[in-house]
Amino acid sequence: MKKGSYKKFPDKNGNFGQYGGRYVAETLMPLILELEKKYLFYKKDKKFNHEFSKLSKDYIGRPSPLYYAKNLTEYLGGAKIYFKRDELNHTGAHKINNCLGQVLLAVRMNKKRIIAETGAGQHGVATATVCALFGLECIVYMGKKDIERQKPNVFKMNLLGARIVPVESGSASLKDAMNEALRDWVSNVENTFYIIGTAAGPHPYPMMVRDFQSIIGKELKNQIIKKENRLPNSLVACIGGGSNSLGLFYNFLDDKKVSLYGVEAGGKGIKTGQHAASLSAGKPGVLHGNKTYLIQDNAGQIKEAHSISAGLDYPGIGPEHSWLKDTGRVKYVYANDKDAIKAFKICCKLEGIIPALEPAHALSFVLKFAAKQNKKHILVMNMCGRGDKDLDSIANHLNIKI
Amino acid sequence: MNNNRINICFSKLKKENKSAFIAFLTACDPSFSMSLKLLKAMPKVGVDIIEIGMPFSDPMADGPVIQRSYIRALKSGASLIKTLNLVKNFRSTNNITPVVLMGYYNPILQMGLKKFINKAKASGVDGILIVDLPPEVSNELSLELSASKIDMIRLASPTTTLERMHSILKSSSGFIYYVSITGVTGSKINKILSIKKKYMYLKKLINIPFVIGFGINSPKKAHEISRYADGIVVGSDLIKEIEKGIENSSNIFNNVMSLVKKYSKAINK
Numbered sequence A: 001m002k003k004g005s006y007k008k009f010p011d012k013n014g015n016f017g018q019y020g021g022r023y024v025a026e027t028l029m030p031l032i033l034e035l036e037k038k039y040l041f042y043k044k045d046k047k048f049n050h051e052f053s054k055l056s057k058d059y060i061g062r063p064s065p066l067y068y069a070k071n072l073t074e075y076l077g078g079a080k081i082y083f084k085r086d087e088l089n090h091t092g093a094h095k096i097n098n099c100l101g102q103v104l105l106a107v108r109m110n111k112k113r114i115i116a117e118t119g120a121g122q123h124g125v126a127t128a129t130v131c132a133l134f135g136l137e138c139i140v141y142m143g144k145k146d147i148e149r150q151k152p153n154v155f156k157m158n159l160l161g162a163r164i165v166p167v168e169s170g171s172a173s174l175k176d177a178m179n180e181a182l183r184d185w186v187s188n189v190e191n192t193f194y195i196i197g198t199a200a201g202p203h204p205y206p207m208m209v210r211d212f213q214s215i216i217g218k219e220l221k222n223q224i225i226k227k228e229n230r231l232p233n234s235l236v237a238c239i240g241g242g243s244n245s246l247g248l249f250y251n252f253l254d255d256k257k258v259s260l261y262g263v264e265a266g267g268k269g270i271k272t273g274q275h276a277a278s279l280s281a282g283k284p285g286v287l288h289g290n291k292t293y294l295i296q297d298n299a300g301q302i303k304e305a306h307s308i309s310a311g312l313d314y315p316g317i318g319p320e321h322s323w324l325k326d327t328g329r330v331k332y333v334y335a336n337d338k339d340a341i342k343a344f345k346i347c348c349k350l351e352g353i354i355p356a357l358e359p360a361h362a363l364s365f366v367l368k369f370a371a372k373q374n375k376k377h378i379l380v381m382n383m384c385g386r387g388d389k390d391l392d393s394i395a396n397h398l399n400i401k402i
Numbered sequence B: 001m002n003n004n005r006i007n008i009c010f011s012k013l014k015k016e017n018k019s020a021f022i023a024f025l026t027a028c029d030p031s032f033s034m035s036l037k038l039l040k041a042m043p044k045v046g047v048d049i050i051e052i053g054m055p056f057s058d059p060m061a062d063g064p065v066i067q068r069s070y071i072r073a074l075k076s077g078a079s080l081i082k083t084l085n086l087v088k089n090f091r092s093t094n095n096i097t098p099v100v101l102m103g104y105y106n107p108i109l110q111m112g113l114k115k116f117i118n119k120a121k122a123s124g125v126d127g128i129l130i131v132d133l134p135p136e137v138s139n140e141l142s143l144e145l146s147a148s149k150i151d152m153i154r155l156a157s158p159t160t161t162l163e164r165m166h167s168i169l170k171s172s173s174g175f176i177y178y179v180s181i182t183g184v185t186g187s188k189i190n191k192i193l194s195i196k197k198k199y200m201y202l203k204k205l206i207n208i209p210f211v212i213g214f215g216i217n218s219p220k221k222a223h224e225i226s227r228y229a230d231g232i233v234v235g236s237d238l239i240k241e242i243e244k245g246i247e248n249s250s251n252i253f254n255n256v257m258s259l260v261k262k263y264s265k266a267i268n269k
């Protein structure tokens, strides 16, 4: 790898600059060290990679198409807009890419019991799905608040045979579900594999999740060269914990001419304090096993995040993003609840695609940004999830009964 | 070995062939004044070392009892500064009983490591135990600590290998805390006999006191374990008495103290 490459991180201790690391209780240390060892082994294992590719193709439906959003492009009159359509994956989001990788690892590590945290329920559904496929027990921790607002996914997980454990502690959303999952792991160290759903948590998770998701950007590179015979000018993705965005960005990190934009959830507005924009409005700290930007008070207590999108409602962010922010390689912006809903509606009407609320945040930025670019500018946005799961929330928001 | 309160305490107990009774309380649960009153009273009825929990919003290694205790404390206005003040107030009346602060890294990081250690030293803190700071990530803090002579207490657990035990030892002082079970605080101990086996296995390597905590929820269990362990930590079970006191408006102080007395008797029987 080139000197000065952005792609050579993390270092062997899981650090991205000052971020990342392994801030976990002693009981978990031997487990994450073992996981790292196994992951590094299987990452290079031919059979493992073959099975991952085969199931990616036949089960998930990869490669996901690269779609030229002509109507939207003409409507905005600026950049040429493409969607990388990871919402067409089996289970409706990018989350399954990572779940497939981790479950293949779990099987090889002889773990029969899988646990996961979920916010929007997409990661929960994806985990329940791969567990059904491999005949493994599946327990999903989900905040009570999220169970309310993502009912279709809760029902799906039940159908798939997962057990959902409602989490009422703290803010009853994603951060608390992650606390509970970590508590479960510490209590069931022998037989349990924890499938973390985003590029956060202690090393090796941020690296491992990124690697499994990086298939998105790898495909995109081939596809865009075929269609346009050049690299895009900019890539845009929404940011919850940061996995779909890293998946999109990773293979472009060293292509310095490609601008990268991560869109966080601005909730009701940064100034109201009710948001989930850890990079834009947080400070570095330690939570869930890694050092990263966090939404917290001056005394270091973690604050509740707020977003209309359950999948972005997290007060932290994967450590690699913290480092990419400090180095300036990726630009981080945010979109508020209202803007996301507006973008959501435009996407439905103009493109006939009902997006999840998460990528609707990315789209909200695209609406503003693309309009200001010239027609030669090529922009690719990760359409990382479909909106089926959000219909209730959106109807509620629009005061419509369905 | 330097002559700090922790070492003096364990040497004395060793001479008497006794095991240390270490009581855990959350700072400011349910209030600063109640914590102070309990801290002051406990050494008089046999508590040898006091562990004070520093409340944190996301205590990922704690069970429901201590989680709720942290929430109550934070609601009552707890902060790291107040926790240190609590120790300072306690120290003005007791210069013997060792005090160990236990908690999570983020509040300390936000205060600043230097500032925290200086204040802890000035307040009379003897040791700190940070749950989410294993040796791999504690270089910064260890450097700051070594000059202050505050002990870095570390955890060992049933998953700890001999190899890891060496690196834990290298960066610990005061005592080492054996987490009896794989689980969160307040979990049940199922196989009390297997604890002894693993404890003894690790103990061979350890040249400082080695205490046992997590899941000790009855004086009977405490007695059993105190027959071989250098010390016993009791936390959730005491905090339950605070909870009961709040729920049925009984006297929190009396509830906790009467249970403390039972443990004290059982441990040094």
Ligand SMILES: Cc1ncc(COP(=O)(O)O)c(C=O)c1O
Residues within 6 Å of the ligand: A093, A094, A095, A119, A120, A121, A122, A123, A197, A198, A199, A238, A239, A240, A241, A242, A243, A244, A245, A310, A311, A312, A356, A358, A359, A384, A385, A386
């Ligand atoms: C569709 C969708 N997009 C994005 C996210 C945010 O996660 P990440 O930033 O890890 O991609 C989620 C999380 O649940 C999601 O379901």
